[in-house]
Amino acid sequence: MNSDFFVALLTIIGIDLILGGDNAIVVAMACRKLPPHLRNKAIFIGILFAIAARGLLTVIAIHLLSIPYLMGIGGILLLYIAYRLLTAPEEETNIAGSTGIIAAIKTIVIADIVMGFDNVLAVAGAADGNIILVMTGLVISIPILIWGSRLILWAMKKVPSILYMGAGVLTFTAAGMIVHEPFVYFWLLDHGIPVYAFSGALTTAILLVGWLRNKVRNVIVIQAS
Numbered sequence: 001m002n003s004d005f006f007v008a009l010l011t012i013i014g015i016d017l018i019l020g021g022d023n024a025i026v027v028a029m030a031c032r033k034l035p036p037h038l039r040n041k042a043i044f045i046g047i048l049f050a051i052a053a054r055g056l057l058t059v060i061a062i063h064l065l066s067i068p069y070l071m072g073i074g075g076i077l078l079l080y081i082a083y084r085l086l087t088a089p090e091e092e093t094n095i096a097g098s099t100g101i102i103a104a105i106k107t108i109v110i111a112d113i114v115m116g117f118d119n120v121l122a123v124a125g126a127a128d129g130n131i132i133l134v135m136t137g138l139v140i141s142i143p144i145l146i147w148g149s150r151l152i153l154w155a156m157k158k159v160p161s162i163l164y165m166g167a168g169v170l171t172f173t174a175a176g177m178i179v180h181e182p183f184v185y186f187w188l189l190d191h192g193i194p195v196y197a198f199s200g201a202l203t204t205a206i207l208l209v210g211w212l213r214n215k216v217r218n219v220i221v222i223q224a225s
Contacts, residue, residue: 011126012137014169031104038101046105055138061124075177082170086210125177171206175199
């Protein structure tokens, strides 16, 4: 295993940390009405099934991203996801609690599949076709999702810079997906633009636009109050 493998693995772990917060809230809300002796069991089983489903979707996404131009389209979509992460106003997640363990597990799995598209897309891009890397990242993501995501979500609310770091990881991954397209890569090569310079510039642009959007919205809210 070379350094590129570990860099990609750390990127996938970062993606799981960044995008796992909402999923952890869904898990907690789906199981909140269960008796205490069933709650932990439902959380553990539900997350295992959800991770398995996400792994299958990620493997499918990797093969789909090998289709010409689809990697670039996926990268552009991931740019939007990163921008949305920065600028979307906070909203309450409305997930009905379940009183039965089967219903709670089903809610966890369905919600994770629906909400986990951004995670699947980002991991597929970061893995660059390496199935072992995907599976290793998914195994590591299980304890992250169970114990770590709510802490990261809390930290994002307390320390806004963490949110920008997360968006930066997603944007850098998206840039790599876009550069993966041969016509983009050779265009950069023909114009003497280093790949990392392009990725850095794109990441800086998304973060700057997101920061400015948040500043403008805050000013409007202050003026309206």
